[in-house]
Amino acid sequence: MxxxxxxxxxxxxxxxxxxxxxxxxxxxxxxxxxxxxxxxxxxxxxxxKDKYELLEYCVEDEIMSSAYELLDIDMELEAIKMIFVRLEKDKAFIKKAFEITGQNSFRGILSKAIGTMFYKMIKKHGLNISSDVSFLTEENIVAYYSLGLVSAIELWLLEHDKVCASEMFETYIYLMSNSVLDLMDYGINI
The missing domain is CATH 1.10.10.60 (Homeodomain-like)
Structure with a gap:
């Protein structure tokens, strides 16, 4: 059955x-x-219940399930890379899915799923915050990184889809590992 x-x-x-x-x-x-x-x-x-729930299932089953499995065995970077690989595999569909806007947008569904992944990482490893800035809550950190990853995915697939998943993953990790100030050449050391 x-x-x-x-x-x-x-x-x-x-x-x-x-x-x-x-x-x-x-x-x-x-x-x-x-x-x-x-x-x-x-x-x-x-x-x-409707086609939006089917879209959510698609995100969970076809994109996130492999990433969650990798998280379970302490392979966080590989989990993020897997998201890029799975998206590349279904690139034409994902591009069309990004056209779904509004309350149940694809962007929102993907952000929620990726946010779940980041929550799992934080629950497993905790946070290492050396600042007492009240804005740095778990929820705000997850939102920041989820929206950032979804924006990178959207930009990649809609504007630079000739870049392969591995290269995009490396680019994403590089950007996440360096602040915008690190990337600037403005002649002042901070």
């Missing part, structure tokens, strides 16, 4: 992804997704 359930979810997801490559998200109906998966419309609702 679990195998059949997983197969049906997979077929619904694949149908959705194929439709996203052909139609704007707003034009895709539950009936279209069900038809593409070879199931009746009511079957869709046995798995997802």
């Amino acid at each position: 679990d195998q059949k359930r997983e197969l049906t979810k997979y077929l619904l997801l694949q149908s959705f992804k194929e439709l996203m490559l052909k139609y704007p998200f707003k034009k895709i109906t539950i009936q279209m997704i069900a038809d593409g998966a070879g199931v009746i419309r009511s079957t869709f609702y046995n798995y997802f």
Whole structure:
């Protein structure tokens, strides 16, 4: 029974992804997704309440699940790299997904998922903050890094998609390891 359930979810997801490559998200109906998966419309609702929940499932299953597994075995950098690799694998779909805006935007769904990853890292390793700035809360740090990573992903895929995942990962790690002041050449040592 679990195998059949997983197969049906997979077929619904694949149908959705194929439709996203052909139609704007707003034009895709539950009936279209069900038809593409070879199931009746009511079957869709046995798995997802709407296409936004299916989009969330896509992010969790196809992008984040591998990253979470790597976190579990203390491979944090590899987890971040895995996100880039998984996004590159489905580049055409992800580009279309970034067109989904509004309350349930793809950007928001991806930010939330990446935020969960950063929360897991912080819970596992704690924070090493040598400042007593009240703004440096766990929530604000997670938001800052989540939004930063999603912005880097969006810029990469929408404007520089010829750059491979490995190079983009290296670029991201370099930028995260250096402040903007470190990158400037303004002749003053801080």
